[in-house]
Every structure is written in structure tokens, then in C-alpha cells.
Amino acid sequence: MTRKIEVLPDQKALIARAKELILSQINAAIAQRGRFTIALSGGSTPKPLYEAIATQNLPWDKIHVFWGDERYVPPDHPDSNEGMARRAWLDRVDIPAANIHAVPTTEGDPAVSAAKHEQELQEFFHCQPGEFPALDVILLGMGDDAHTASLFPHTEALKVRDRLITVGNKDGNPRITFTYPFINAARCVIFVVAGANKKPALAQVFAPQADNFTYPSRLIQPQGELWWLLDAAAGDEIKL
16 A cells, blocks of 8 residues: 545535546556546535536546445435435546446345445446455545544444445444455545544544544555645645
8 A cells, every 4th residue: 555645725626636636547547448437425525626627528337436435315305315416426527337336225224225336336346245346436424523434433343354235334323335355455644634633533543553444444554555635724734
């Protein structure tokens, strides 16, 4: 793993750098393997990033979109990560519907949905149970409690090491999430983090020693590249 930390002056520069990095990954993946796979994050920070990518002239038929986690709500719900990404990006470009691999959230049972999504991923990547395929890019945010995807501190999802997908829990509300070993199989993981409220968590995530189950973003140690893109409000105290 190669970890790179960049502190950008403001959120506009943060988004511009993230877009530049993702576009370079798209070009490299398509040149090398003929397609590009990306898992998106939710929250407010990446929305302008998705809007910026939507303006690009890209080979959309070669791009496949997944989600690192999803709230257990229908796609048209205001809290849906899929819904946000569709409005900001996917509905604005000519991407084939079959290339959008949304998380199922209408089964009524999160465990059933998680198993269904895992099977879909195994079929897409042609991998066996217990194998972890490598997405080209997994885009992550981080909460002020150091959670990422729906891997929250001291929750059962952090203990799952033998599956791609599991059920996360946020204050009693179920979510569907990538497991951390699946995230760590990625060719490139990009954290995009903004805001002064993230400083205490970042200090622990980058500390030489701290508890991984208290600060789950510490568990993200991918086999490929690891990028931390921070705005100055979040990262101005980080020693680069």
C-alpha cells in the first residue's frame, strides 16, 4: 500500500483534485482492462464531485458504478445515496442502466438484501465465495466519529472478514455496506474529507497507535493506492 495525503486550500480545490484523480484512474483502467469500476460514497461532500464528473465526455458504456454503502431506504428517499448520485451525475449522462449496480433496499430484510447484493457482485466479477475482487476506485468519506462507508465504531460490521457485503448499523437504523476486507482489495481508495469537525478523528486515524474499532477508518489499508484528500479546514494540522 502507498498512502498519499494531500491538503487542499478549500472545498473547491478539494473537489477539483478528486475529479482529476478519478479521471486519471478511469483512463488508466480502460486502457489496461477495457472497463472502469467505481464505488461511490454518500453524504454532502461528494455531490459537487459527481456533478463535475457528469460534465465530462467519457466512454460511459465502459464505466460501472457501485456504492460502498447505502441506507436501507428506497432510491427515491431523500437519504438515499443512490438517489443523490443519480440526480447529481448518473441521470445526466448516457450510461447504460445495466452499468449501474445499485444496492437492493426493498426486500424488507437487510440481511437478505446484503446476501443478494453479494451474489450480484460475485456474478459480475466472476469470483467465488471468499474471494475479494478488486474495484478500480472506491470513493470514501469519513464521519467525525471516524466511520467510513457504514462501518461505525464498535459495531458488528467491523468483525465481518469473510464477506463482501454486510449489514451496518447507525443508531439502530440498518444500512448495507462493503466490508473492510472488500474495500482493502481495491486498486485505489480515495478518501475525500472536508470540515474542521473531522480534525479530532483524523488525528486518531493517522496516529501511530489507536484502536481500530473505535476509529474504523484506520482499518482501510488497501492493497493498492490509498489517497487522503483533505481540505485545509480538516487537514491543516496533519504532518505531511
